[in-house]
Amino acid sequence: MAASILIADDDPVQRRLVENMVQKCGYEAIVVDNGDAVIERLTGPDASAIDAIVLDLVMPGLDGMGVLSKMREAGISMPVIVQTAHGGIDNVVSAMRAGAHDFVVKPVGMERLQVSLRNALNTSALKGELQRIRHSREGRLTFSDIITRSEAMAPILRIAEKAAASSIPVLIEGDSGVGKELFARAIHGSSERRAKPFVAVNCGAIPDNLVESILFGHEKGAFTGATERHMGKFVEAHGGTLFLDEVSELPLTAQVKLLRALQEGAVEAVGGRKPVKVDVRIISATNRRLLERVKEGHFREDLFYRLHVLPLTIPPLRARRDDIPHLLRHFLARFAAEENSAVTGISGEAVAYLSQLDWPGNIRQLENAVYRAVVMSEGDQLGIADFPLIPAHAPPVEHAPPLMVERPAAQPAMVSGSEIPIAPLPAPHQVGTLSMLSANGEVRPLEELENEIIRFAIAHYRGQMSEVARRLKIGRSTLYRKLDEATGEDAAPTTRPIE
Ligand SMILES: Nc1ncnc2c1ncn2[C@@H]1O[C@H](COP(=O)(O)OP(=O)(O)OP(=O)(O)O)[C@@H](O)[C@H]1O
Ligand SMILES: [Mg+2]
Known part of the structure; x- marks a missing residue:
């Protein structure tokens, strides 16, 4: 899928020329003829569809420099390649200082433009990725890290964004690899808790006999092997978000304790004497229908309703x-x-x-x-x-x-011939x-x-x-x-x- 390049030039011939080259390079071209139109596009609903800009510096109305400074004010970081007439080197210097990624001299050749666009797109992808890694490390992944333009995802994103504004428990359901954890991190990273920890626990990966100690902590000597005091994931997540991944796999005994912790806002460490107050936002995830697990008797109904306050189902790809x-x-x-x-x-x-x-x-x-x-x-x-x-x-x-x-x-008998072979091939080849x-x-x-x-x-x-x-x-x-x-x-x- 090609990247989309926004081309801004007031000269129709130049515009057409660059548009042609951009398309020949295999990218999609969007053309506008003035600086205001650039800003409109960058702040409009389809802004995320644009990957880079080829910008003419001299235009009537808002010129190239004006566009760059408005972009900076609005915090829009997108690679911009400025086009300048021969001899406009002073303009180029100012444009590069104002944040342009590269410049080309008119009339630009195909190869030069291609190299410049490729570099710009690569650098921006790398920057995006570094930012994503940093965000994720700091617990600050946000909704802009979720790549989607599908109609099917729009209402889910809207609900998730609303959920981020409160501490409502969220249950995320969806098949493996659909992005449940990414959503959980984005909700946390967009919430007021973002400066506090995001603690993920994979409930399906902990041995049954250790679940309680890992979630709620244990005192030193609470059981054989408990040589140190351990504070538990709830306490670790205090002030932030606890992500209970594969929550459907939680053993029933741990479910009882989890329910109590959620009801009372306090946890009791294994071997501990008194409960400790915790302020934790719960996001849980499962790739099985949790309600089915309730019906089968593997998951407590009362806990289900505690976790399932705001359900989000992420559709498969x-x-x-x-x-x-x-x-x-x-x-x-x-x-x-x-x-x-x-x-x-x-x-x-x-x-x-x-x-x-x-x-x-x-x-x-x-x-x-x-x-x-x-x-x-x-x-x-x-x-x-x-x-x-x-x-x-x-x-x-x-x-x-x-x-x-x-x-x-149970269907009534089908009209004969209502199933046709895909290809009119003899039986052995019928697939x-x-x-x-x-x-x-x-x-x-x-x-x-x-x-x-x-x-x-x-x-x-x-x-x-x-x-x-x-x-x-x-x-x-x-x-x-x-x-x-x-x-x-x-x-x-x-x-x-x-x-
Ligand atoms: N919309 C998206 N945009 C970009 N990357 C995505 C998107 N959705 C998922 N990913 C990436 O796909 C991978 C799987 O996502 P994630 O771990 O969130 O899925 P999951 O539903 O929790 O999977 P599992 O059920 O196997 O635990 C991750 O690397 C994640 O960053
Ligand atoms: Mg996951």
């Missing part, structure tokens, strides 16, 4: 495929900068291919795939071949389960069936069926889009358009009401 190109770009820029790699982009084909995979390991899996691809790649563009391990995670085509929802047994009916027995929309056939074809031809287009007998641009249209349609429900 396959339910917000429109995020995939943005995440790809983010991870690509980050790893390319970190690894000092020559990789500058990823082919449209690869983006389309990766966007239709199911990603059972969600964002973590995508992150690792990009990391590996950047390290192993030999060219400057990542292509489908740079993601060789991914198909192993997708269902192998030969043994793919039927592509469709199975008919419920999947396309069900014409949905789970409730109604005929499925044409668009949905078409989308499924396209995804099947992409998996079948392992992402070779020319082959896919040829076999489906449609043009490649039609194929990409259809993929674009389908992306994000299957967004999952975002948050659930309190149950």
Whole structure:
């Protein structure tokens, strides 16, 4: 997915020229003809879509210098490459002092602009990453560290931001690798508690007999092996946030104590004599439906209601495929900068291919795939071949389960011929069936069926889009358009009401 470059120039010819070059370099170009429009874009709703600016210094109205100083006032840090006419060296010096990243002399050549843009984007990605690491270390990750532009995520972010303004207990549910901990850290980092500790406990990773001591602490000699006094995670998190990861795995005995601690705002160390008051905000996370655990008798209902005051459900990546190109770009820029790699982009084909995979390991899996691809790649563009391990995670085509929802047994007898083979191949080659009916027995929309056939074809031809287009007998641009249209349609429900 290409980075977006904002081009500001009052001269239409120059504008067109730079726009052309930027596109040829493989980036997306957004053009404006004055300085005010730049500021509007940078402060508008789509500001996060812009990655760098090519800015003309001399413009009527707000000029380039004016833009730079307004950016600084507003605390917007984004790489700016200034364009100057030949001989405008004084302006260049002032512009660089005002925070410009680089300058080019008009008329700029393609190669010069490309190098400048690449450096600017790499530096900014590296800066972003360093800031992220620093933030995370200091417990100050915020919502701006969460990369998403999916509609499916917007309401979740809104609720999480509201939650950050209070100390309400939050329960985050979602599959492995969807970003539960990232959300928990962002809530803490955006709350008034951000200067205090964020303490994470993986409840699933502690041996049963140590859970209580780790959460609530123990006195010296409280049990065999307790050679030192230990203060416990609750006390450690005093004033800040305690993140109870995999909370569904907490043993029942520890659940009783946790409930008491939450009710009383105090904890009692193992072997301790009196409870200690603690002020802790609880965020818990689980990749299982906690309510199911309650129904199965593994989780106390009263504790469930204490933790589940504000539930947030983060949808899996396959339910917000429109995020995939943005995440790809983010991870690509980050790893390319970190690894000092020559990789500058990823082919449209690869983006389309990766966007239709199911990603059972969600964002973590995508992150690792990009990391590996950047390290192993030999060219400057990542292509489908740079993601060789991914198909192993997708269902192998030969043994793919039927592509469709199975008919419920209770359905009335189906019209004969309501299931058609995906391809008119003789039985031994039949690799999947396309069900014409949905789970409730109604005929499925044409668009949905078409989308499924396209995804099947992409998996079948392992992402070779020319082959896919040829076999489906449609043009490649039609194929990409259809993929674009389908992306994000299957967004999952975002948050659930309190149950
Ligand atoms: N929206 C996002 N933008 C950028 N990075 C993300 C995003 N979501 C997740 N990540 C990254 O993906 C990785 C996995 O995220 P995280 O650890 O928060 O997931 P999780 O839901 O807690 O996973 P698990 O259930 O396996 O513990 C982390 O490196 C995280 O920084
Ligand atoms: Mg986690």
